[in-house]
Amino acid sequence: MSYEIKAEMKVSDRENEVAYGTVIVDNCIKFSVQVRETKEGKWFVSFPRKQGSNGDYEDVVYPSDKQLREDIDTAVFYALKREMTKEVFLPEIEKVRVTALERSDSKTKALATITVTGLTIKGLVVREGEKGLFVAMPQFKTGEEYRDVAYGTTKNMKEKISEAVLKEYDKTLNQKKEKKKDNGAR
The missing domain is CATH 3.30.1120.40 (Stage V sporulation protein G)
Known part of the structure; x- marks a missing residue:
């Protein structure tokens, strides 16, 4: 049978x-x-x-x-x-776009979009936490609870997404600083 x-x-x-x-x-x-x-x-x-x-x-x-x-x-x-x-052969993060936010009073520092395995995922958030910056995946609220819309299925994949977004966030901040420095020198 x-x-x-x-x-x-x-x-x-x-x-x-x-x-x-x-x-x-x-x-x-x-x-x-x-x-x-x-x-x-x-x-x-x-x-x-x-x-x-x-x-x-x-x-x-x-x-x-x-x-x-x-x-x-x-x-x-x-x-x-x-x-x-799946912990060993992680896919590449194909594209990362980060928009840094200018609000100094907010814990939300940036919004991000990534493309991985052919899927574009919008609404990632760079936040300031007690232990430093972290990346939150896009979420929706049901009642009093928040639920991730999409997320890495393994610890290594979650870390890879986070590292890629934070690296791009740092790059974006450095580009803004350079731009301000260049504009101030003129």
Whole structure:
């Protein structure tokens, strides 16, 4: 029998746990899984278990045949590979435009637009925070909460966007200073 299997995985920083995530079978059953590491360094997919009254662990969800097990393992390891490589092969920020704002009383210092993976994202904001400048992604407000419209899916991608915008912001400020200096010298 053939099943549609989807897996989403996140890299873990816990001891003996390489990753954690979820598996969906035929768009109707969803359960958690872990990728664990044996003492010998071999990785395997661990299915949900619970501790019984006698202290032993027993499976709560598990594949009923070998083929399904192999298909789930394949989907989980493929999702994990995708998750791990997206931290390594980050796309280039193709274009960055920054407009510095002249309001000295505001924590908002600039507005920015970036182009990455062919998508133009408008409404990034350079703000002054307690620890210095930071870049906020475009947001909308729902009730009392703000939600990002678009954002980097990994820490490294978020940092890459932030670095590119802040670098362009510094460049923009330096160009303004040079322009003022040139106009003052005339």
